[in-house]
Amino acid sequence: GQxxxxxxxYQHVQEGEDFTTYCNSSTTLSNIQWYKQRPGGHxxxxxxxxxxxxxxKQKRLTFQFGEAKKNSSLHITATQTTDVGTYFCAGPESxxxxxxxxxxxxxxxxxxx
Amino acid sequence: xxxxxQDPRHKITKRGQNVTxxxxxxxEHNRLYxxxxxxxxxxxxxxxxxxxxQLEKSRLLSDRFSAERPKGSFSTLEIxxxxxxxxxxxxxxxxxxxxxxxxxxxxxRLTVV
Numbered sequence: 001g002q003x004x005x006x007x008x009x010y011q012h013v014q015e016g017e018d019f020t021t022y023c024n025s026s027t028t029l030s031n032i033q034w035y036k037q038r039p040g041g042h043x044x045x046x047x048x049x050x051x052x053x054x055x056x057k058q059k060r061l062t063f064q065f066g067e068a069k070k071n072s073s074l075h076i077t078a079t080q081t082t083d084v085g086t087y088f089c090a091g092p093e094s095x096x097x098x099x100x101x102x103x104x105x106x107x108x109x110x111x112x113x
Numbered sequence: 114x115x116x117x118x119q120d121p122r123h124k125i126t127k128r129g130q131n132v133t134x135x136x137x138x139x140x141e142h143n144r145l146y147x148x149x150x151x152x153x154x155x156x157x158x159x160x161x162x163x164x165x166x167q168l169e170k171s172r173l174l175s176d177r178f179s180a181e182r183p184k185g186s187f188s189t190l191e192i193x194x195x196x197x198x199x200x201x202x203x204x205x206x207x208x209x210x211x212x213x214x215x216x217x218x219x220x221x222r223l224t225v226v
Contacts, residue, residue, distance in 0.1 A: 004155075033214055042204060043156060045214030088155050099144070100169060101215070103155030 002027045002093050006104040014112050019076040021107035023089035030092055032065055032072040033101065038085040043103075081111050117218035119205050125224045126195055133191045134221045138207030145188050146215060147180055148204040149173065156204055162188060195225045 003026040013019050023032065031050045035043040047056055049065035049072065056063045062075045072089055086108045090101040118137040126132050138145045143164050148156035159178070161169045164185035174180075177195075182188040192199055202222050206215035 035214075042217040042219050043215075045216065048214055090155075099146075099161050099163075100158045100171075101146075101156075102158070106153075106155050 002091065002102045004089060004091055004102050004104040006087075006089060006107050008107055009105065010108050010110070012110045012112060013079055015081060016078050019079050019083070019109055021074050021087050021089075021109075023072040023074075023104050025070045025091050025102075027091075027094075028069050030069075030094065032069075033090045034063060034072075034074055035088045035090060035103075036085050037088065037106075041085070043088060076109075079109070079111055081113060084109060084111050117205055117207050117216050119203075119218035119221050121221055122219060123222050123224075125226060128197060128225055129194055131191065131193045132195060132223065133189055134203055134205075134223075136188045136190070136205030136218060137186075138188070138205070139209075139216055142207035142209045142216070143185065144208040145182055146206045146208070147188070147190050148206065148217075150202045150204055150220070151200075159190075159203075192223075195223075197225045199223060200225045 006023050031048050033048045034046040036046055037043045047063050052069050053067045054065040060077045064073045076083055086106045088106045089104040093100045120135045145162040147159040149159055150156045158171050159174050160180050162182040165182050177193045180190045202220045204217050204220045206217045208215045
């Protein structure tokens, strides 16, 4: 079945430093979605990327979808304590009519004040 | 509150007991999903409903698991003869469009002792 991996598994940064997480799928994706889960919380949808090579920005967050539509990245500029949490990418499985999302392994971000 | 509601938030049960969880999706969403999340992992797909029809089930959903969505509104997830390996966070999510971001509930944390 489809596998979605993320690196790194953990990232500790000083407040104000940048952060990047990378997502790789074993199969080509029709789209990639990103979610954020705060400690003790539930996943919250951030964004969806659909087109090959697409780049989207949300304030300090920049999301990219690879040309081959098998990888993606999330970059946070000048991290703040509110960015703490685990960031998951997720891709739909075409064998399930795109209704089943396979989530990545997640990157847990901690901020050192 | 127009979000996804799950009840109970926490459930501690003895091994071998049956448990039932409830999910109330966002009213205008016709799609409802159940996911399971263990510590340090991303959510894993369990099953999916479109209106009242259960369209997909993961192989993770053994014969001890059953889900229903009567009348296409709320959904229940029942686990019979619970095992310690069932301990996890059970997340419900709803969506309005295929292949777009889900809204997750706060989850039900199950502990089997």
